[in-house]
Amino acid sequence: MKYSELIKNLNKDNIAPVYFVSGDEEAFIQELQSKFKSLFDPQELEMNFSSFDLENESIEDLLNEAMSAPFFGERRLIFALHPYFVSTQQPKGSIDQNTDSLVSYIDNPSPTTSLVIFADYPKLDSRKKIVKQLKKLSVEVDASKLDSKYLFKQINETLNDDGYSIDNGALQLLLNKTDNNYSNTINQLDKLKLYAIDTKKITEESVKLLVPNNLEENVFDLSNAILKKDVLRADDLLQQFLLQKIDPIFLIAILIGQIRSLLQVKILSERGLTEGTIQKELKLNPYRLKMILQQNREISMERLNKMYSELVDADFQIKTGQNDKEVLLDLFILKNA
Numbered sequence: 001m002k003y004s005e006l007i008k009n010l011n012k013d014n015i016a017p018v019y020f021v022s023g024d025e026e027a028f029i030q031e032l033q034s035k036f037k038s039l040f041d042p043q044e045l046e047m048n049f050s051s052f053d054l055e056n057e058s059i060e061d062l063l064n065e066a067m068s069a070p071f072f073g074e075r076r077l078i079f080a081l082h083p084y085f086v087s088t089q090q091p092k093g094s095i096d097q098n099t100d101s102l103v104s105y106i107d108n109p110s111p112t113t114s115l116v117i118f119a120d121y122p123k124l125d126s127r128k129k130i131v132k133q134l135k136k137l138s139v140e141v142d143a144s145k146l147d148s149k150y151l152f153k154q155i156n157e158t159l160n161d162d163g164y165s166i167d168n169g170a171l172q173l174l175l176n177k178t179d180n181n182y183s184n185t186i187n188q189l190d191k192l193k194l195y196a197i198d199t200k201k202i203t204e205e206s207v208k209l210l211v212p213n214n215l216e217e218n219v220f221d222l223s224n225a226i227l228k229k230d231v232l233r234a235d236d237l238l239q240q241f242l243l244q245k246i247d248p249i250f251l252i253a254i255l256i257g258q259i260r261s262l263l264q265v266k267i268l269s270e271r272g273l274t275e276g277t278i279q280k281e282l283k284l285n286p287y288r289l290k291m292i293l294q295q296n297r298e299i300s301m302e303r304l305n306k307m308y309s310e311l312v313d314a315d316f317q318i319k320t321g322q323n324d325k326e327v328l329l330d331l332f333i334l335k336n337a
Helices: 003-011 026-038 042-048 059-066 099-107 129-137 148-161 168-177 182-195 204-210 215-227 231-243 248-270 275-282 286-296 301-319 325-336
Strands: 018-022 049-053 076-081 113-119 139-142
Touching: 003 026, 003 139, 018 129, 026 076, 026 113, 026 182, 042 049, 042 076, 049 059, 059 076, 059 099, 059 113, 099 129, 148 168, 148 182, 168 182, 168 204, 168 286, 182 204, 215 231, 215 248, 215 286, 231 248, 231 325, 248 275, 248 286, 248 301, 248 325, 275 286, 301 325
Parallel strands: 018 113, 018 139, 049 076, 076 113
Antiparallel strands: none
């Protein structure tokens, strides 16, 4: 079950005895926790809500609570956090757990308790009995990171629910600046909505003004300055990166990826492929593809090949100890900007 489908079910008071929430999208997890709590009156929640950290609290204590009758209410709500035993590793210092008792409970849960297990791990150990039983007997909820298509839809729905709209170009730019990360994107929405309080419409201009660039976007600005032969701008950006203690090796790796994308898009464009086909083929962010296509109109294949070769050679020299990484990156900028 997807996160959005669960929210709809909870809004209809369709509450199950056991939920297994897997995935490490922090914003989804926080929203789900808030949503579950909102189903209870404050006084009822105070008497009937418990949270257990299973790295240092026992499953037995959790189950004793789960099997107890609710106080002055119809239902208990219990969160099970950090169930490390469903993942591939046991954290240092965590207590050993008897997962068989949890399996037995899941097979016959208390009808007056909702147990929500938050497995916020990037990967589960599907070979384990407890994982198989959780997937089989509980309501499984996917709280993993969204791909760009569903992320686009989810942000639009979130804004529409709040009475706002956003231009497609603005949303693409916002996702690009936040690394297509739902949590990062949600964190930027409050100030964007406040800025658009009168019009209720978020524009590309407001995203440019209010949302800071991520590192890759800033390096994209560096490559753009190099391609435009703006040596002063390129050198200024490089000095900013160095002041932020960003390793030149990392900068070179991002530049290699960006120049490679420019080459790939240029090759496919010259073969007559449409923008939509190129996007699907290379799995590029639509906003980034738009920027690359604009850059490619002003630069030759020969120059791109030369820059790519120089970056790969610089990377090799650094990793084999032949030259200083700052010197090599500075020389690349001076030669090409």
